[in-house]
Amino acid sequence: MHTLLNIIWVVFGGLMIAFEYAVSSILMMITIIGIPFGLQSMKLAMVALWPFGTDITSTGCPNGCLAGIMNIIWWIVGGIGIALTHLVWGIVFCITIVGIPFGLQHFKLMHLALFPFGKAIN
Numbered sequence: 001m002h003t004l005l006n007i008i009w010v011v012f013g014g015l016m017i018a019f020e021y022a023v024s025s026i027l028m029m030i031t032i033i034g035i036p037f038g039l040q041s042m043k044l045a046m047v048a049l050w051p052f053g054t055d056i057t058s059t060g061c062p063n064g065c066l067a068g069i070m071n072i073i074w075w076i077v078g079g080i081g082i083a084l085t086h087l088v089w090g091i092v093f094c095i096t097i098v099g100i101p102f103g104l105q106h107f108k109l110m111h112l113a114l115f116p117f118g119k120a121i122n
Contacts, residue, residue, distance in 0.1 A: 002053035005101060014048060017109075021045035036070060037077075040116035044082075047112060047121060051105040055122040056112055067118035079114050086110035 006014075022045040029038035047054050071079075086106045093103030112119060 005052040006050050009051060009102065009105065010049065014051070018045045018049035021048055036117075037074060040070075040074065043116055043119070043121060044109065044112060048109060051108060052101070056108065057120050057122055059118050059120045070117040071115045074116060075114060079116070082113040083110045086113055 021041050025038040025041035025045060027038075028034035028041060047056065086109045090103040090106035090110060093099035093106060
């Protein structure tokens with residue numbers, strides 16, 4: 001069932017979302033300062049490409065709680081805009097019964113977009 005939902009997701013917008021995250025990741029990795037943020041954007045791209053059946057777990061506070069500081073910078077620079085976009089799409093999809101699974105995936109992406117550092121994808 002996850003495979004079918006993922007195929008529908010990819011065909012109807014998931015590929016575009018993943019491509020946008022991947023392009024932004026590459027652009028951020030051009031500078032040395034942007035590499036950690038580019039890696040987190042690539043994490044979002046992986047989940048955006050194949051979200052059904054993907055679990056996001058918290059890894060705690062790695063690297064001496066540097067993840068918390070990086071999350072704050074991420075949140076201020078662009079994470080809140082990305083999260084609000086996923087919130088709007090999640091609400092739009094949840095209006096219909098058929099779209100509820102897709103809306104829930106947008107809510108999962110919203111949570112990851114707010115705080116990507118210190119998260120692992122399983």
